Amino acid sequence: MRELLVWEQNWLRQCGWSSEQIAALSVSNDQTPVEYLTGRARFIDLILQVNRQVLIPRVETEQLIELVKQAVWQSGTTINSIVEVGTGSGAIAIALARALPSVTIVATDISEGALSCARANVHHYFLDERIKLLWADLLIHSQLPPADNYFLVANLPYIPTRDYQKLDTCVREYEPRLALDGGADGFEVIRHLLKQVAPLENKPLGIFLEVDPSHSLDFVRDYSQYQWQKVTDEFGRGRFLVGTRIDKIDANHNE
Numbered sequence: 132m133r134e135l136l137v138w139e140q141n142w143l144r145q146c147g148w149s150s151e152q153i154a155a156l157s158v159s160n161d162q163t164p165v166e167y168l169t170g171r172a173r174f175i176d177l178i179l180q181v182n183r184q185v186l187i188p189r190v191e192t193e194q195l196i197e198l199v200k201q202a203v204w205q206s207g208t209t210i211n212s213i214v215e216v217g218t219g220s221g222a223i224a225i226a227l228a229r230a231l232p233s234v235t236i237v238a239t240d241i242s243e244g245a246l247s248c249a250r251a252n253v254h255h256y257f258l259d260e261r262i263k264l265l266w267a268d269l270l271i272h273s274q275l276p277p278a279d280n281y282f283l284v285a286n287l288p289y290i291p292t293r294d295y296q297k298l299d300t301c302v303r304e305y306e307p308r309l310a311l312d313g314g315a316d317g318f319e320v321i322r323h324l325l326k327q328v329a330p331l332e333n334k335p336l337g338i339f340l341e342v343d344p345s346h347s348l349d350f351v352r353d354y355s356q357y358q359w360q361k362v363t364d365e366f367g368r369g370r371f372l373v374g375t376r377i378d379k380i381d382a383n384h385n386e
């Protein structure tokens with residue numbers, strides 16, 4: 132039998148479920164996350180369409196939006212594009228496009244299913260002109276902004292494979308593995324992304340990553356063109372990794 136939490140009952144009600152339907156679900160064995168049952172999920176002030184091809188956007192990721200927004204504002208008018216890798220439902224790209232009206236976004240995903248969900252959400256929020264959605268294994272070099280005045284943002288899979296097996300059933304059995312499993316040490320996809328960035332001439336000015344707070348982040352030392360800083364979430368866990376291009380820090384100091 133499934134015991135529905137209060138917020139789950141409220142969400143079902145808000146999405147038009149009747150008391151009878153909610154009562155029937157609570158005595159069933161169905162463990163499907165309520166967001167997949169309703170086809171909708173909340174992210175900041177957005178209501179996004181979701182399905183089992185995409186990760187249900189997490190509340191932790193809302194802080195990533197704040198970090199990027201602050202960094203864009205602090206950069207003055209320099210940042211006019213953002214590249215988001217692994218867009219899933221489009222949550223990050225849409226939230227950033229709405230918060231930063233002068234910024235255009237290129238968002239990629241390796242899952243066609245995720246891209247079609249993101250496309251529906253981008254369209255719903257009238258952002259088709261400002262968010263370009265592309266299939267890619269991480270970056271597409273030809274689609275990067277020609278100048279270096281852009282940020283790279285990614286919430287890529289970061290759960291080590293051995294921990295993936297231990298995830299709650301409602302996550303492991305319902306959410307896409309492609310969105311969660313980050314390989315042997317959890318950093319395979321993120322490392323691959325940084326390897327793609329390293330040789331670029333037009334490297335992003337800043338890189339903003341969501342990561343697994345319980346694992347060592349020593350691997351970023353190999354990417355010494357950036358100064359790396361761990362940013363904690365509201366529970367004091369190092370959930371974000373922010374890279375700032377060293378040459379830009381030095382240039383600012385010399386001005």
Ligand SMILES: C[S@@+](CC[C@H](N)C(=O)[O-])C[C@H]1O[C@@H](n2cnc3c(N)ncnc32)[C@H](O)[C@@H]1O
Pocket residue numbers: 185186187188189192216217218219220221222223239240241242245267268269270286287288289309310311320
């Ligand atoms: C953790 S989910 C994040 C989804 C969304 N950005 C969010 O924060 O809710 C990771 C996403 O990365 C995508 N992904 C995994 N490997 C990828 C790759 N090599 N290239 C592009 N996208 C990838 C998955 O399909 C999934 O949509």
